[in-house]
Amino acid sequence: MNVNFDIQGKQAEPSKPPKPVIKTKNLDFAYGDSQALFNISMDIFKKEVTAFIGPSGCGKSTLLRCFNRMNDLIDIAQIKSGSIRISDIDIYNKDVDVIELRKHVGMVFQKSNPFPKSIYENIAYGMRIQGVKNRSELDETVESSLRGAALWDEVKDRLNKSALGLSGGQQQRLCIARALAVKPKIILMDEPCSALDPVATAKVEELIHKLKKHYTIVVVTHNMQQAARVSDRTAFFYLGRLVEYETTEQIFMNPKNSKTEAYVSGRFG
Amino acid sequence: MKSDTNKQTTHLFSQRFSRNKVMELSITGILRFFTYLVIVLAGYLFLDITYNGSKAVFTKEAPFVNFQFLTEKPQTLHVFEPADIDTQLKSAKAEILTKSIKRRALSNSNYEAAEAFTLAIKDLNKEVKELDDLRKERRLMFSDTEYRALATTPSTKDFVYSTYAYSGGGIGPAIIGTILLVFGSILIALTLGVLCAVYLSEYSKPGKVLQSIRLSILNLSGVPSIVFGLFGFGLFVLYLDWGVSLMAGWFTLALMALPVIITASEESMRAIPKGFREGSLALGASKWTCIRTNVLPYAMPGILTSSIMGIARVAGETAPIMFTAAFALRDRLPWEGLENSTDFFFQGVMALPYHIYVVSSKIPQNEYTQNMQYGTAFVFLLIVGLFALSSIILRVKVRKKYDW
Amino acid sequence: MSTEDLQPKDTSPEFSKRRVVLFGKDTDSIIKGFFGCTATVAIVVLFLITLFLIKEGSGFVGQYQTSLKQYRLSGLEYVDILKERREDHTALMQYLSDIKAEWINLLKKEGLTQQAIFKKVMSPESKAVFLGYSRTSSDLRRFIKDKMDAAIEIRDQQITNDNLQETLNNYAKKITEVEDYSFKLSEEDRAEFILKLKEKVRAQSFDADKLETSKGLIEGLKSGVALDTKSREIYLSLLRDEFLATENRIQPVIFEKSILKVTNEQQRYFEILNTLEADMKAILLKSDSIELDNNNLESRMERFKELNALFFTSIPEHKTQIKEWDQNAAVPLSKSLSSFLTGKDWITASDQQDWYGILPLLCGSLIISFVALCIAVPLGVGAAIYTNQISSPLEQNLIKPYIEFISAVPSVVIGFFGVVVLGEAMRGLSQLEFLAWVPFFPIQERLNTLTAGCLLALMAIPTIYTLAEDAINNIPKHLKEASLAIGATPLQTTFRVIVPSALSGIISAIMLGFGRVIGETMVVLLCAGNRIKIPEFSDGLGVFFQPVHTMTGIIAQEMGEVVRGSVHYRALFMVGIVLFIASLIINVSAQYVVKKYNKMDS
């Protein structure tokens, strides 16, 4: 049962005109009194990899966490104005079920956070909380998710061992697999490789490449090369504002804004 | 880096004698002495109670455990001392006393005569010991039931008769009462405490109010137990008119344990890394699911260990149950002679700590009462000690297992 | 299986509709509400403790004021002023008999025979002094006793009246209740009704026909049902009879009048005092004729004379005090509170006046805590420093749980150990001959401040140890390394770097240890000796060998016997409030110490 993902280079631009899935309009966001995002408007397109770059504290994580309402956990966080629509539904509408939203929009964190359970249970967790009890169904999903995250071959013999015993890179891919298991359509990744060594980073990047075929991916990164390697589009943030948002090629080869140019060429940040 | 003692070389870094070093050694010595003093003193307490208490609880013969003591009700002890030996003993002791007074008078002036007295006293002491053994052999002791069942009581001509309250029988009802009290109060305190802690740490909005609630709860855990007893007595026993009852005891003890349990539970829940919660929520778990699957299971060991320690404290307390739940003496076991089922909750019980208080303050200390006193203290110490020990061991294990 | 399973299907997202379960709430908010309710219950109940304590205690002030008012109105206060001179005289008598006892002792030591001693001590001259002196006050004593009886009578009459008044009020309430047609007989009422009916029947005070019906009536009575008209009538008439009977028994006390029985004969009293003074002076003159033959004794005799002189000078002042005493002087509310907080006596269930002064208890608690901390602080902190800084890891792993385990030993077990072992051991030790040189040995009471203090120290040590060890352990490792790296010895590092930086933690540990000690009940109840008296600090170190009573001990000892709502009951709650506040202050300041120092560090 060999699966071959079609590894696409970013040169292979989709021929069809891209379709926006996340539409952010004039978003103002604040933590208590201090505003973190100013008037953000951007569209994120289906089955593309979008990279967020920018100096530390510029609001990348904040915006990312807005997309699946993880900011709800922070009491002082509030959207002051503007809207975010996913598949044409305003996700901050009262009617929206946050839980369903989060199943739809998965997230992978900067610091890998496997639960202190077995590898199998980590992956199955998302299914179990949805009430799936059927063992074969669970087995199937666990395997396909692990394969999807390119981890299957490494862990298939120790599925019942604790996930805390995996290496850092493996743990991160496990978290990606865990996110895949609930079958999201959008995956948000907040600096997924910041704690990893180059080899593990390469593996995760490769994985992002593969996943692009089926998922819309937003990835926050501090690593310019990484952004250049994996993303189709890149957004540059500065002090809570979206400075420039273009195709990756454009941003890196031909930035319009001088700040962007300075940042991507490593002259500041 | 071995220091070679054969060669008496002195180099730059060689050991040198100095006053500083002597100071250091002596301070270390003092600190070590303090530490071991504490250990020895507490150890003496443990040993004394264990040694004397095990005489009451264990037997030399087959089952090795004195079930009678552990299951029977406390009763009056009836003692018959053989009269003839008693008089002999008394006269011998009087003799010793007079001789020692005389010896003291002579000790300065006439050394030899004093020596003769010393020898005589030694002999007398030996005699007293023999007589004492004989007395122990021949004396008769009966608990109340046994005494009543006697066909003929020993004649008072041959025996000196005396009675000692509480000293016969066993401590069965007290053990049962303590167990009932402890488990009831724990059930109440753990449920309320954990639920409250879940709310405080997971649901409530942080702010001044929460902060002050947390602080007051923390401070309440330092309030003396007698104040809780006073409160329980005023509210449950008198105001709500529950009387001296299990219910009143449960709630008083539970309230006392509540601050400890809330604080400990909250702490262990907050020690769970944020990633566990975020990870689970990001996968579409509801808040409650997240708490149920990713917070409580990992916090539980911590909650339990601290709670067991709280429980050991609660079980060891006397003051709060003195006037809320404990009777000095009660013949019936809690489930005997109930008219309807609610009566169970509104009856007073005997409890080990209160029983210890009663037998150590209300009856004299002598060889007949000692068994009951030490036996109760030993059993109680054992029960509470097991709780505490399991909590300490559990904590060490938990720390090793859940190290994130 | 294929990865196609994994691929999200392009259907419209499901998050567009919120799930609603009950009353427009989803499951999560319901669960949240549930937790919120429990938390509220728990917290409210915990706060209830404070409220309840204050509620029960606050009544004390008013009730105690009433009691103090009665004390004044009934003249008991007046009698107490009279009693002062008597007490002084008793003290002087005691002093004299002490001199006598010492004299006899001295004579014994000199090797005199029993008879010779008797001859000397009982010689006519000395007899005249020693016996004569104690006889001087017999008139005074008789006089005071009479006055006291009179005052107590007035007070008791007043108390009886109060009780009767209460009964009367109850009857009045009952009558209005029964007059209402919906009144239902309770089980208690029914029993009472029947009892009274039977009494009446026995007394033949009913009409003949009523008498006949009464039997049927009794059978017809049922609790929980409305009364029929006839029974109601009978019941009401019974109640009204009782009401009148009770009303007749009240004989109001007119204090202004009845007080005269106490305050009359002032002139006679002054005469008694004058004769007393004259008699005493005459005897003192005789005292010179006794041959004490000992410098020490003679100087004591001199001192005795001085004391007598003091006694004489105080008499005029005493007289004016008596003349000026005013029955109608007001007793302000603050007096009741201040006499609780600064009162030197705690006397309950006496036939005269009950006093509720917290000072003896507070002193007892404090002095015991002081002893306990003096022992526990060096041991606890020393052990903490030793285990954390000096001992080997193996020792550490054994000692820490061991000391922690001590904290679980129930206090009643420690108290028991104190009664059975430590108290006995202390007495045995103090009676050893070769220790007789130690002052205050042999001790009078085996259960005293020191016994209780030692045992409480054992309870405080684990608390202090654990917290202090934690504080030391929390000092960052780099501090220690830095100090070692510049050539300090480990011990220097410990005492100059580690302990100072952990000082705030250690201080707060000590304070919490203090909190534990002052709130401890069973040990002090069993081992402190339970004598309600301010310790005599004039005894120097001997103060530690006196029995005392404590705040916690008094609650434990007396709570079981009080009547709900009585002054005594409320006084115990006031003691509880004092304890509560003390523990709060200790806790809060312990936290404050930690917080403040932590701020300074960072």
Ligand SMILES: Nc1ncnc2c1ncn2[C@@H]1O[C@H](COP(=O)(O)OP(=O)(O)OP(=O)(O)O)[C@@H](O)[C@H]1O
């Ligand atoms: N929980 C919070 N409460 C208050 N302010 C916050 C919170 N989280 C972030 N902020 C503030 O919001 C701003 C944006 O933070 P954010 O985490 O989005 O930055 P970032 O771009 O992700 O930075 P980094 O690259 O370091 O992760 C920062 O100024 C930060 O201080």
Ligand SMILES: [Mg+2]
């Ligand atoms: Mg970030």
